[in-house]
Amino acid sequence: xxxxxxxxxxxALSIGYKTGHKGVKQIHGDLHFALHRGELTxxxxxxxxxxxxxxxxxxxxxxxxxxxxxxxxxxxxGLSERELSRLIGVVLTDKTQTGxxxxxxxxxxxxxxxxxxxxxxxxxxxxxxxxxxEAVGIAHKAHSYMAxxxxxxxxxxxxxxxxxxxxxxxxxxxxxxFLDAVSRIETMTLLHRIATSQNKAILLSTHDIEQxxxxxxxxxxxxxxxxxRCGVTEDxxxxxxxxxxxxxxxxxxxxxxxxYYPSVQWEKEIVVEAADDxxxxxxxxxxxxxxxxxxxxxxxxxxxxxxxxxxxxxTLSLHTAAGVQQFATFATLIEELRKPx
Amino acid sequence: MITSRxxxxxxxxxxxxxxxxxxxxCAANLWFGSVSIPTxxxxxxxxxxxxxxxxxxxxxxxxxxxxxxxxxLSGAALAVAGLLLQTxxxxxxxxxxxxxxxxxxxxxxxxxxxxxxxxxxxTESTTLTGFTAIIAGAFAGSIIVLGTILFFSTLVKxxxxxxxxxxxxxxxxxxxxxxxxxxxxxxxxxSYTIWGMGNFSGVTGEQLPYFAxxxxxxxxxxxxxxKPLNALLLGDRYAANLGVNIKLTRNLLLIVTGLLTASTTAxxxxxxxIGLAVPHIARLLLGTSNHNTLLPVTLLCGAxxxxxxxxxxxxPGESGILPINxxxxxxxxxxxxxVIINQRKIQYFN
Numbered sequence: 209x210x211x212x213x214x215x216x217x218x219x220a221l222s223i224g225y226k227t228g229h230k231g232v233k234q235i236h237g238d239l240h241f242a243l244h245r246g247e248l249t250x251x252x253x254x255x256x257x258x259x260x261x262x263x264x265x266x267x268x269x270x271x272x273x274x275x276x277x278x279x280x281x282x283x284x285x286g287l288s289e290r291e292l293s294r295l296i297g298v299v300l301t302d303k304t305q306t307g308x309x310x311x312x313x314x315x316x317x318x319x320x321x322x323x324x325x326x327x328x329x330x331x332x333x334x335x336x337x338x339x340x341x342e343a344v345g346i347a348h349k350a351h352s353y354m355a356x357x358x359x360x361x362x363x364x365x366x367x368x369x370x371x372x373x374x375x376x377x378x379x380x381x382x383x384x385x386f387l388d389a390v391s392r393i394e395t396m397t398l399l400h401r402i403a404t405s406q407n408k409a410i411l412l413s414t415h416d417i418e419q420x421x422x423x424x425x426x427x428x429x430x431x432x433x434x435x436x437r438c439g440v441t442e443d444x445x446x447x448x449x450x451x452x453x454x455x456x457x458x459x460x461x462x463x464x465x466x467x468y469y470p471s472v473q474w475e476k477e478i479v480v481e482a483a484d485d486x487x488x489x490x491x492x493x494x495x496x497x498x499x500x501x502x503x504x505x506x507x508x509x510x511x512x513x514x515x516x517x518x519x520x521x522x523t524l525s526l527h528t529a530a531g532v533q534q535f536a537t538f539a540t541l542i543e544e545l546r547k548p549x
Numbered sequence: 550m551i552t553s554r555x556x557x558x559x560x561x562x563x564x565x566x567x568x569x570x571x572x573x574x575c576a577a578n579l580w581f582g583s584v585s586i587p588t589x590x591x592x593x594x595x596x597x598x599x600x601x602x603x604x605x606x607x608x609x610x611x612x613x614x615x616x617x618x619x620x621x622l623s624g625a626a627l628a629v630a631g632l633l634l635q636t637x638x639x640x641x642x643x644x645x646x647x648x649x650x651x652x653x654x655x656x657x658x659x660x661x662x663x664x665x666x667x668x669x670x671x672t673e674s675t676t677l678t679g680f681t682a683i684i685a686g687a688f689a690g691s692i693i694v695l696g697t698i699l700f701f702s703t704l705v706k707x708x709x710x711x712x713x714x715x716x717x718x719x720x721x722x723x724x725x726x727x728x729x730x731x732x733x734x735x736x737x738x739x740s741y742t743i744w745g746m747g748n749f750s751g752v753t754g755e756q757l758p759y760f761a762x763x764x765x766x767x768x769x770x771x772x773x774x775x776k777p778l779n780a781l782l783l784g785d786r787y788a789a790n791l792g793v794n795i796k797l798t799r800n801l802l803l804i805v806t807g808l809l810t811a812s813t814t815a816x817x818x819x820x821x822x823i824g825l826a827v828p829h830i831a832r833l834l835l836g837t838s839n840h841n842t843l844l845p846v847t848l849l850c851g852a853x854x855x856x857x858x859x860x861x862x863x864x865p866g867e868s869g870i871l872p873i874n875x876x877x878x879x880x881x882x883x884x885x886x887x888v889i890i891n892q893r894k895i896q897y898f899n
Contacts, residue, residue: 267790269786269789269790289789289792289793289794290792292790292792293790293791293792294792296790297790298786298787298790300784300786300787302783302784302786302787303639303784304782304783304784304787305636305639305641305782305783305784305838305897306782306783306838307838307896307897307898308832308836308837308838308839308895308896308897308898309782309837309838309839310837313837313839317779317780317782317783317791318791320776320779320780320791320792320793321791321792323776325773325776326775326776327775327776327779327841353896354896355896355897355898356896373791
């Protein structure tokens, strides 16, 4: 598991809380994992699966119950606050009071672990701050107030702050949680680019599985009571590890499209033929939503079932015992299917 | 590329203006008073001259000068205490009087004054021991209230709810003071009531060095805390990640705020609104929450504001002096109302 790119590794790690005098609430035990430089790692899991506890433990904000975390070879619990502040940078979902600071002033706060008693910035500090602001692409807003920024820009400013901190390991707690679709994609792409170009190890938790599967070099799948599966994204997908991420029978993982969907309780069945994969996918989507189970390339016993042939998006033919009906849109097809037979 | 540089001229101009105002107001506080003394005579006395009349010399050096210095120091102390509280509690509406910290100090003072007899009031004849007792009482009272609020802040995360908890703690403290008054002697109640109106003229020449020392120590520690205060704008967890020792910083903030509030309250009575309103005036004038400039500007604004209030108090001239607490709310409350109404437009609120 140890390799030259490893920055953080955990052996037999047990995480959780101490409750009261001697009580311990263990959330996960016997975790083994490693984080690597130059890679974006995404931590996925349902709410309550222990993502935040794990991130807090790794950021040394809470001690592990047992086991060992080594950061660049040193025991994490033995490092001082000042040493930690130069090794691990965090981006959190906490509410801040920074509306009255300019982006530049906010990013400059990231230099605090490196500056002296009064926090005065020297030429090098200012250069690092400016590079960080440019790296996240908000140089044109450098002297705007934080309050004047959009949510996406605010998150970029926080990422610039963590870059100015110059830590080899960056941990982000749901960095895309409050962002719109465009900002989510921009933020994740930015983080992946930073991991690669600045050779940092970046770990983030997210519910945005779609983006994680596209951009994560590695996935950590955390499931309550089942420990954690770690691996390169594609290995985990193709091994079926994502199928059981959520402990629910009615939610399935679509390996071909990398997304979760609710499993279908169908009442009726239909045979589907489509000209290409895209047409097939969306035809099944429409039929499933309307309580139809779909059979593709059926066996001999399916001859009595109705059959839908989709040649293109405007040529849908429904073959039933009563004859053949043509539809030009899904709207008209669905209207027909909903009629009581 | 980041080509533009932030505009530092505004800061420099503002600080120059405040310093100018400070000098003018200091002079005005020495020149005006219930006894009319010619300008030339005041100047002469300040330069160390004998003055035309012995009584003028006494008035200027033993009454007006200590009062002016006391007003200046109290303003600086309360304004900085308010700023520290607003940053520490992550709440722009926190302040020593709103959170009941000066009421806590009052309780300490009341305990000492009312139960050691009226003789322990802050009169000219107050002995050094009595005096230390009053300051110690005020400090203990304010720290206990601050500690209580800090404890509640770990339970109540909502800012407005925490303010209400602070107000409730203040009420309880006030009612304890009322009970104490009920059982105390007439002289004790009298001196406590006079003290409670707030008055910068209560500080005598001999007391002034002690007052100046405790306020200076408090302000000096506050200035040393500028770096962690900036980190605290991000919240505790971010600040900890930047290497700030949260527990130490919070304890220091607690002690400094307690010291600043307690010493002004002990010497000049509970003075409302300076701690709450002045940090807002400073932020609005300066346009930043960065403590590097905000803290010194708040300090200056506080001094200027109380000197102005004190000047208004002594304006009635021969008919007497107005209580300071009759003036500060008139200046302070509109600022807070303005800030609340415009909170969507004011950057530091968002």
